[in-house]
Amino acid sequence: MLEKGIKGTGRQVVTEKLTAKEMGSGELAVYATPAMIALMEETAYKSVTAELEDGMGTVGTLMNVKHVSASPVGMEITCETELTEVDGRRLVFTVKAYDTKGLIGEGVHERFVIVNEKFQAKTDSKKEA
Helix, strand or coil: CCCCCCEEEEEEECCHHHEHHHHCCCCCCEECHHHHHHHHHHHHHHHHHCCCCCCEEEEEEEEEEEECCCCECCCEEEEEEEEEEEECCEEEEEEEEEECCEEEEEEEEEEEEEEHHHHHHHHHHHHCC
């Protein structure tokens, strides 16, 4: 059952592939903001997956985060999420990311509960129009 307080944790090591230079979000070999956001989304959705009925999933609809500190290649990143609001199908998470020296990013992430097959079919129908 989806209830406030569900927490998630995710980790990744900064590789060259996850740098701003490689991801096209900047020129430096530092942890890219898009990589941090992807880790936050992954951690949030995985934290609630076990609480959903078969065939259900979630999709991200809002991400409002600050990337407050850069992280070099080789450093481990840890993400923590907490489900802070359940409003029907709308889920709101607080998201935070840390490297081994401290906080690097924080914000709010919103997801909606969907029926996977129905959502995919609706999306795929855009190709037919």
